Amino acid sequence: xxxxxxxxxxxxxxxxxxxxxxxxxxxxxxxxxxxxxxxxxxxxxxxxxxxxxxxxxxxxxxxxxxxxxxxxxxxxxxxxxxxxxxxxxxxxxxxxxxxxxxxxxxxxxxxxxxxxxxxxxxxxxxxxxxxxxxxxxxxxxxxxxxxxxxxxxxxxxxxxxxxxxxxxxxxxxxxxxxxxxxxxxxxxxxxxxxxxxxxxxxxxxxxxxxxxxxxxxxxxxxxxxxxxxxxxxxxxxxxxxxxxxxxxxxxxxxxxxxxxxxxxxxxxxxxxxxx
Numbered sequence: 001x002x003x004x005x006x007x008x009x010x011x012x013x014x015x016x017x018x019x020x021x022x023x024x025x026x027x028x029x030x031x032x033x034x035x036x037x038x039x040x041x042x043x044x045x046x047x048x049x050x051x052x053x054x055x056x057x058x059x060x061x062x063x064x065x066x067x068x069x070x071x072x073x074x075x076x077x078x079x080x081x082x083x084x085x086x087x088x089x090x091x092x093x094x095x096x097x098x099x100x101x102x103x104x105x106x107x108x109x110x111x112x113x114x115x116x117x118x119x120x121x122x123x124x125x126x127x128x129x130x131x132x133x134x135x136x137x138x139x140x141x142x143x144x145x146x147x148x149x150x151x152x153x154x155x156x157x158x159x160x161x162x163x164x165x166x167x168x169x170x171x172x173x174x175x176x177x178x179x180x181x182x183x184x185x186x187x188x189x190x191x192x193x194x195x196x197x198x199x200x201x202x203x204x205x206x207x208x209x210x211x212x213x214x215x216x217x218x219x220x221x222x223x224x225x226x227x228x229x230x231x232x233x234x235x236x237x238x239x240x241x242x243x244x245x246x247x248x249x250x251x252x253x254x255x256x257x258x259x260x261x262x263x264x265x266x267x268x269x270x271x272x273x274x275x
Contacts, residue, residue, distance in 0.1 A: 035166045037070035038110040043101045050217060053100035054107065056225055057208045060093060063125055063138055064204065066109045074164065085148045089232075090140060090204050091120065092175045096227045097127070097136040106130035112166035118154050119143050124170040139175050147199075178231050178267035181257040184247030187214065189258075191240050201235040207266050211256045214246045223251065223272035230268040236260065 041062065049055035071088065101107040110126045120141050127136035144153040189210060197203040208230065236242060236258070242265065245257040251272065258266040 034070075034073060035164050036110055036112045036168065037066065037073060038108055039066045039069060040106065040108040043103055043105050043107065045103050048103050049220070051100075051220065052103045054102075056095065056212065056228055057205050059095055059097075059127070059136070059138075060208050060228075060230075061205045062109055063093065063095070063111075063140065064090065066111045066125070067123055067140070067142070070111050085146060087145055087147050087199070088142050089145050091143055092229075092231045093138065093140040093204075094172065094175045094227065094229045095136065095138045096172055097225070099135050100224075101129060101135070107135075112168050113164060114166060114169065116165065119152050122175075124168070124172075126170075137170055137172050139170055139172050141175055176229055176269075178229060178255070178269055180264065180267070181245040181247050181255045184245060184249060184255070187244045187246065189242055189244050191236055191238055191242070193238060195236075196238045201237055204232060207232070207258065207268070210244070210258075211246075211268050211270070214244060214256070215248065215254075219251065219272075222275055224275055225270060226273050227271040228268065230266065232266055234263060234265045236265050 039062075043054050045052075047054070047058055068088075107130065108128050110128070112124055113121055114124050115122045120143050123140045123142055125138035125140070126134055127138070129135050145151065146153055191202050191206075195202050195206040195210075197206075208228070211230075212225075240260060242258050242260045245259060247255045252274070254270040254272070256268045256270070257264055
């Protein structure tokens with residue numbers, strides 16, 4: 001979510017308790033706190049898109065998975081934060097692919113934290129093929145929220161982050177701020193059971209699937225998705241009916257927005273190249 005919450009002193013006491021609980025992880029030897037984390041994968045036929053490639057929704061899912069595993073290795077993953085009523089939340093993500101892994105191909109995703117401030121952590125990714133060649137990059141913005149009071153928490157106080165910021169830099173530019181969609185077409189959509197995750201709101205990957213489904217198969221046969229930018233602004237819930245504003249008048253540069261009433265919940269940009 002991009003700007004869904006405001007800070008509030010009411011969460012100070014709960015957050016202080018969480019900081020104390022995380023202190024053991026922050027005292028761990030530096031050689032146990034890995035600044036870069038890599039997970040290797042093998043692309044099966046059942047995971048492929050119609051072009052026998054790694055699909056973008058699965059890439060986003062893998063990015064979240066690897067980020068979670070890295071946080072877990074520091075002792076501050078989803079399960080640990082949940083005990084204290086906090087959660088990591090994905091705000092924005094950008095993915096840029098030079099080429100996609102194909103069926104029966106090995107690939108790996110490496111992640112690291114490049115920077116952080118009071119409310120946001122910038123986590124980057126490198127996607128490599130079986131030969132170790134970089135074929136894609138990604139950037140993401142994360143924050144921690146107090147799930148009971150729905151306010152942002154100050155992550156600058158987590159010493160483990162400052163000790164683990166990597167000197168590695170991504171070749172990608174900053175994650176962009178996406179603008180409202182003012183043209184194109186508008187289609188209704190109602191979120192159902194399969195769109196919802198364990199937090200009982202729409203899963204981050206579901207937005208990607210829904211937006212990509214607005215284009216026909218023929219578009220993907222003729223074009224390759226080179227870059228995805230997506231901003232999660234406000235949670236959507238099961239049963240919510242929204243409008244998908246989809247401007248595909250330029251087939252190589254498409255803007256999209258998911259709106260409920262007058263409130264934007266998600267914005268995205270999809271950039272294609274011709275095959």
